[in-house]
Amino acid sequence: MEEPGKRLGKDWKKSTDRAVTTAADAGGLKVLVADSKDAYEWKTVATLAEPAMPADTWIGNACAMDRDHVAAVYAPRTFTNKPDLMQGGAFTAVVNVKTGMVTKLLFTASLAYFDPTCNPETATAAFTAFRDNKSRLVTVSTSGKTTTDTTADGQVTSAVPVDDGIVAAQGRNLIHLSPAGKARTLASADSAPFQIRPASDGVAFLDRTGDTARAKLWTGHGTPSTLASGKVGDIALKQGTGGRVFLTGHTKNHHLTSSAVSALNVEADSEISSHGRLAVAPVLAPGVRVGLDNIKDAGKGFTKTEPSPDTTMAQGAAGEAAAPLTIKSTATTTGESLVQTVPDTTSTTGKESFSPALRAQEGRKPNKSQEAAAADDERAHNPVDTDRWCSVPRNDVRALALQPTPNQVEWAVDMAVRGKLEAKWIKQGGWRSQAGLGTVDPQGLLFQPPNLTGGGRIPAQVLLGVLAQESNLWQAESGVIPGQMGNPLAAVAGFYGHEGGTSDGYWTIHWNESDCGYGVGQVTDGMRLAGFEKPGEKSLSPAQQKAVALDYTVNIAASMYILADKWNEVHTAGQTITVNNDDPSKPENWFAALWNYNLGFNPNKGDGKPWGLGWYNNPANPFYPPSRHPFMTDPHDAAKPQDWPYEEKVMGWAAWSMDTGYSYGTDGRQDWPGESGYGTAGFRPAWWVNELQRDLIKPPLDAFCNSANNCSSTSPPDCPDAA
Template sequence: MDSSRRDAVLAKGWRNSPDVAVATAGDGSGFHVLMARARDGYEWRTLATLSEPGMDTDQWIGNACLTGTGKHVMVVYAPRHFTNRARLFARGAFAASVDVDSGDVTKLKDQVTLAYFNPGCSADGTVALTQGADEEHRTSRLLRVETRSGKVTDSVVIPGQISSAVPYRDGFVAARGNALVSLSTAGKMKSLATAASVPFDVHVDAEGGVAFAEQADGDITVRYHAEGRTRTLAKGRLGALSVRSGGDGRVFLLGEADEIRSLPGKMSLLPGPAGGQISSDGKLVVKSAARSGLREGLRTDPKDTDISGVGKDSGGPEAIDVAAEVPATEAKLDFEVSPAARQAPQIRTGSVPNPRLATIAKSSAKKTAGAADKTATTSASGAALAAESPIDAGYTCAVPRNDPELQVYQPHWRQVEWAVDQLVQKRLQVTRTNWKSLKLTNWSPQAEFPAYDLEGGGRVPTNIMLGILAQESNLWQAQRRVAEGELGNPLVGNYYGVDIYDSDPSNDWAIDFSKADCGYGISQQTDHMRKAGSERPGETAWPADKQKAVALDYVTNIAAGLRTLTEKWNQIWTDSHATMRANNGASAKLENWYFAIWAYNSGWHPQAEANGTDANGEPNNGAWGLGWTNNPSNSYWKPGRHPFLDGNTYADAATPQYWPYQEKVLGWAAWPITKTYWDPAQGKNVEQAGYNAAWWNHNDYRSAVVPVIQKVTLFAVDANAFCTADNNCRPGTTNYESPATSTAGTCLRADFKCWWHLPKVWKPDCATQCGNEGTIRYSDDVWKSTEREDPQDYWYPCQTPGLPSGAKIVDDVPSTVPAFRGGCNNSGWTNSGTFSLEFGRDSAGRVPAKADFQQLGNGFGGHEWFGYARNASHNGAVMRVIGTWTLNQQINGPAQVFVHLPDHFGYTRQARYDVHTAQGIRSRVISQRPVKANAGQQANRWVSLGVFAFSGSPKVSLSTLNGEGVGDESVVFDAVAFFPTTCP
């Protein structure tokens, strides 16, 4: 903020105020924790950027709270796609304590829920963390953490769902069903108060009183429990009033209250956005924080089929938009924060791997070691590789990472829209014939996965399918670092657990990632995608070529996802005898896909099994329909939330953990995902709508894309819309009934099988009030058989000039590996040697370094590898990758050595090349950072390391272990050249 404005907009006395504000936002590089002090005019700096190796995602997400002492921030964080899987959402997130002064990060080995209420900070330096319950695991576990040390001091296991836990006295206070309960560390539970709903916004003040909120019929009531009695403090509209905690045990009511009563001594009402986060003294309210790529995108001509540009990887974090308000002056402040601009001294500790990496089961280590022996020299396609294969040992998903013979094309969002436009109309006539030179048999994506004819008639609206793809994968088929038009590793939901995480089946509180699904590509196709021989009970694997087509080709992947979606629609229609419909059930209307989207994510429990057993052999006792996890009544979803993205609030996408799956998808259907491309003419990134928008007859109808309660201009999601006695669910009530001792949540069943199988009408005049798909962009007949061509922004020449005639080139892959990328003339040169890899190992002999290593179909010859620089004190030895280029002929004399640096993914400033000479190893340290060429464009280039004397076959080695970093700077491995010379 401009210093000249501070006196006018900030609270009086800001220069001497101890007020501290915290904001969080994630991008692909990590989850950024920002802090600003009033005395600095709220100039933001980055305390920490939290991430984990091997977790490839478009965006890290999470929750955070500042402890009452103001000395630490407790953070829960995870990849965005964890919100799409029930078990990962309930127990898969990471946790860390961040020191406010230094930025030093202490990571906990325990993994916790991503639910909106987690973590829960107290008035002192302790924090409550929750490991959640789901349909598979029906108990909750609460952890009490001392943030200074990052140690778990106490824990307790409770049957059923527990939410909104915070430290209280020597134990916890939390919500269990419609009761506010205290819990001792010995597991003793006492009901403090009953509520009209599941209590939320639970905070303990300095005097030990407990403030909490309840909801009913679109209204919120704030209540306070102290000294054995509970009283009402305030009332307002749901979504307009909330409870927040500050420093030193202060509690604030934030927003607009329709009724206010006597407040406790350290509690006050502040104006501001109810969904915001309050600073320690209540002098600033952070309304939202989100990466710049979540701004509303420009909506272009709906019939424009051109591609404007592709995303550009800068090698660093995205800018963050922070919106805030000053309660004292009602001033609205907007900040654009660069996470790399002002950083805490210990910023790099945020990317040190989670300590769970060091707690490895011995049996898993033995299994992996055995698998490594079998896969060391052969790719999945049978091609010979280097002495130590980059392919993950013991992989169980169908298509492995880092197989240079199996590279995945990253589509442009316009290509995705083209494919959906054709597939939903069943008119795609494209056949894949040696597509991308991947040596697969010819196939037709639509014929391979034909969409089912819908029961009731009609077809899938484009915006529904595009909304699913946006939520599942950000419209990506390949991993994050692969730009549109490039090729690289497959995008797989949870591939790495097999080689990193605790696989002890007796540890009920650790996520066993090896058992997570193998969701591939843009639709995260899961079924049938495990490697043959690695199927789980009841699963079957597709033939290998079919699996490869799904993993490698975005069109085939979309076709498979569309087939799954139409199957779910028909399952619901048939099983319910056409009675379970949303609104009027017309397939052309977007809202009417609510149930099918729900089933796409978490499956359909057929009526025929209502009196049978589930997959675990446990009785269903009459339950059938849609699962409990995504039910809006589940207490893990944020009360008072508005419809996802409603009113173009794209900052919602920074916190997707607040909404269940179908609400997010319908949000993406109503408000198109934003994609960012680099515009060289403007020299900046430009935001663009990823696809054509759907339309409604009125904006209020759009806001009600899901069931809502409308109070004046506020739209709050109706949490009770799918909660009735018919599915054993208890909605909010004003009767203050005590919860049964055997239940712990709105679901009254101890097995959480409050499954929904009834119709729901929230738009009685659906023909007028429901949404419609947007304009079909690729509707002309030519697009039936013509694929939208690949963008060529990163199609640099595969042969880079600059070598002297006669130089001998050694590439990073064998000559048998073709260049899969278009526009790559790879003839006229000879690969004159071999490239080998060596990976670091942990104490159990496992290879987590492979999770940090990737390939890209670019660079010299159309292929490059890259890893991440780490120093010795930050797990550099375990995560080390060494690449060695060896010439296949002898040089007995001097030769000049060149290394090829591709346009992108060489960002380290300390690339140390070890040249094996006649006199021993001679090291040269260079920066791999790109340089600007003509017109500001980056380009591939050769760099000379100098002239060296050799005796025998020359070798050059490069390691990711250097003095620079902790995993935030990439190290690229491309080609090396040797030029014999007479110069000394």
């Protein structure tokens, strides 16, 4: 950096200001720090991941407990597709940024945007997990020692530790939880409080009314005072040290009478350093799959411009990012912009040892069938799980899946939605014979095209959005390049099963809890071995199960069949849920069916009890940041998919497509970024009349939670999630 004094302002060498950020890729969640006295030269202090656990990319959140310690949650990206893992299955750790030492913690937590939350004044962090309509709140010290472990009824969000317990949101109330779990209301708000920040003169937080957000301060008694307002997403509160809180973004009606809350003229989503001298923009690591914002289809055919630096990337599927990491920031004292590269982000500290949440299963064996017990000797030299409940094993050289190109996936989807994905269009033999599949006829014999209630067909981009979110358009595991064969893509947690509210039980093998999702659509229906079906499930035949797990065309036919069934389910007489004019040809009208695809449906039993789509994916759920914009309108969204409910992510991929890193031209020649053919686009994105309408694929926060459907975000509905 040239002339740092001019960029960083007076006394930058003497300042103890420290900035912390994270960058996630297939290697892990990277924790990076930079100090003012070093002209904010970034260094990677730890990489959080679990050995041998596959991930297309790791994701997570982190916060500074004090100058030298960071608390973090981290998990594979695919955890965002599983409500139980998303709400309570992420790994937890404390990182000493001075020494690089990582202390992995025994419990798991949620991937919610507020998890964890730190208080530098108490040098503690709070972690939250949601299970069975209860909230578990754990606070830890910088050593990783648990200081409190509290369980509260209902949904508690945005929990932050204070010196005498926890301050959090429950419904529209700001509450205090004692170490013993006793709750008392501190103040009421207009909505569920969020971005709760302890200040030296009270507790600052945001709430909202419609699209207007207000920054408020509760000083220990009475009604909170309003400090400033702005559009939801345009203002934010960030924690500093010394009891300071920073108000960022584009605010109106300043009334900053609080000495502890000060405004910074930077973007609302910036991460702020400990003393507020540096504002760091969201970081997207090279290799993370993003949306292409330069692909347009305006009725003139498919065109592609040169990819911008933010959306061009290396393959990234099989390991660390190939390109240097770039971090952009602003020195708040001068307003100067900084662009810095981090050439080395390969720190192994934090990824070489197992989390205690996984180590709990060592020395413990799952229940086995007699046949599996008799095969123990063979298993000592055989990596295939003979005592599994899922139909197609992992690590079996006789059951390998072909990794398709993105163009092959798009072709199969285009054919499937037209009911034309039949044997006559599929090349038989070759790798299919090698995999023991025989003749494949996805929609001729296996999954015949379903009829949609109301007629019409599924828009191709909706199904492609599902496949992008579920698998990155992969049929085989992430390390397998297109055209090669490998293990069928099956999430480790879903293959081995998990259960329970404690780590000791949660990450032990539980075959009976296996969901058995396979391939590009992560198809689960009928994929358990015969005799091990879920209640109400009928297993597919062994030949069909193998085809779903190994052949992307069959998997896509099955995925389309399931999605159509989810549409029909929300159009059943007596429990119809429609969106807009309910025209199935319009991608945005599939919002409810996609919600159903991920979570399931609570049927109307006519007993007066709540029915419909579950609370977990409701846009109004305070589990997700109210400040979020439509998914993938900013390429950096790919680094934080946990901030959007499932159906919003799918609609984002449908609208913006995804960058797969490379594709193949029409002549079969491989194309790398910037070359001919389809370039790096995963598929042709959906297109609306203008970009404003494209942005409107994200509904208003209260669209599905209002007085008309007996739902209130300040009092979550008494309705079970049908995951």
